[in-house]
Amino acid sequence: MAEPKNTSNQRLTQIKDFLTMNKTATTIPWDPDCTKFPTRQELPVIPGAPEGAAWVWGDNDYIGRLNLLTPTRVAAASKEIRTGEIVSVNLPLDTPAQPAFNREVFKHEIKIKAENLCYDDIYHLNTQSGTQWDGFRHFAHLASGTFYNGTKGSDIVGPKANHKCSIHHWAEHGIAGRGVLLDYKRYADKKGIKYDCYDHYPISWEELSQCGKDQGIDIRPQAQGGDIKIGDILFIRTGWTEAYHSKPEEERNALALRPHSLGKDDGQRYVGVSQEPKMMDWLHDCYFSAVSGDAPTFEAWPSHEEYYLHEYILALWGMPLGEMMDLEKLSQKCLERNRYTFFFSSAPANCPGGVSSHVNGTAIL
Incomplete structure (x- = not known):
């Protein structure tokens, strides 16, 4: 019986990784320390996600690509x-004076806590x-x-x-x-x-x-x-x-x-x-x-x-x-x-x- 295609592909990737000293992301959730990741055209299909989604770092992930900022990469940087x-x-903070898309302008207020002695400020x-x-x-x-x-x-x-x-x-x-x-x-x-x-x-x-x-x-x-x-x-x-x-x-x-x-x-x-x-x-x-x-x-x-x-x-x-x-x-x-x-x-x-x-x-x- 022929091997399932995905199993064959995984084994081929493992061989390539061994020869090139790479570590390819293949299993979700991806390991951020991998050295090779899929291209946009190679992204896996994520059940329940829109086409082209790269929700690959875990079900409860809310930092996305920031996962790539590993200690090793930060130290190298x-x-x-x-x-x-x-x-x-x-x-x-007051630039642009009028923000684009008619967003609210920045307002800065100085709050006197004790005249000549102590001040706070408030940002809006x-x-x-x-x-x-x-x-x-x-x-x-x-x-x-x-x-x-x-x-x-x-x-x-x-x-x-x-x-x-x-x-x-x-x-x-x-x-x-x-x-x-x-x-x-x-x-x-x-x-x-x-x-x-x-x-x-x-x-x-x-x-x-x-x-x-x-x-x-x-x-x-x-x-x-x-x-x-x-x-x-x-x-x-x-x-x-x-x-x-x-x-x-x-x-x-x-x-x-x-x-x-x-x-x-x-x-x-x-x-x-x-x-x-x-x-x-x-x-x-x-x-x-x-x-x-x-x-x-x-x-x-x-x-x-x-x-x-x-x-x-x-x-x-x-x-x-x-x-x-x-x-x-x-x-x-x-x-x-x-x-x-x-x-x-x-x-x-x-x-x-x-x-x-x-x-x-x-x-x-």
């Missing part, structure tokens, strides 16, 4: 610290108002109305609300690893590529690949012969922060208040990465622990496809998504040092039940 220069990636803010991590409660897989690892809206609000996919799980685990900056804005300026950061402009995988080559980085995953390591934290600079500061306050406030609705006609429009399949394969197959950009949406907005990258990155893959990172100083430091990798750490808010968080992020070169 610490070797990126060479000059010891510290670079914050956080915009001031929307965690999506500035430099932010989109948490797994922020954006669902739209067709199924499901957030990461089977979480539903009823888990977030209402009488049955609980802590599934709460941002505090990230805080308890922590975020630290090797950061990689792709400075698309500097590359575009060098090549004479013009675009408006406040309009829909999709950056293709090919453009990012050429940007990487210009910086001396092969953006393919290490498994395919490239320079991207499992667990890396991706940063893409589009120049949105520079564009924001170049505009008069009235104009940038008006742009943030443009009408918003899902679909191609959305009045909110921003530069970002394209939704093309090659981009999706790359974002998945590199096994980044998190991805981020400096614009309000990371992906080109609005999507001109029938789907959003937010659905895949957050709900299906469980990958933290950062937006409005201040990458201006980091860009300059990377240019001066002629290297675009560094150690990065972030302290999300330890808020049980929370949706998202400001980043509180630091790059160390």
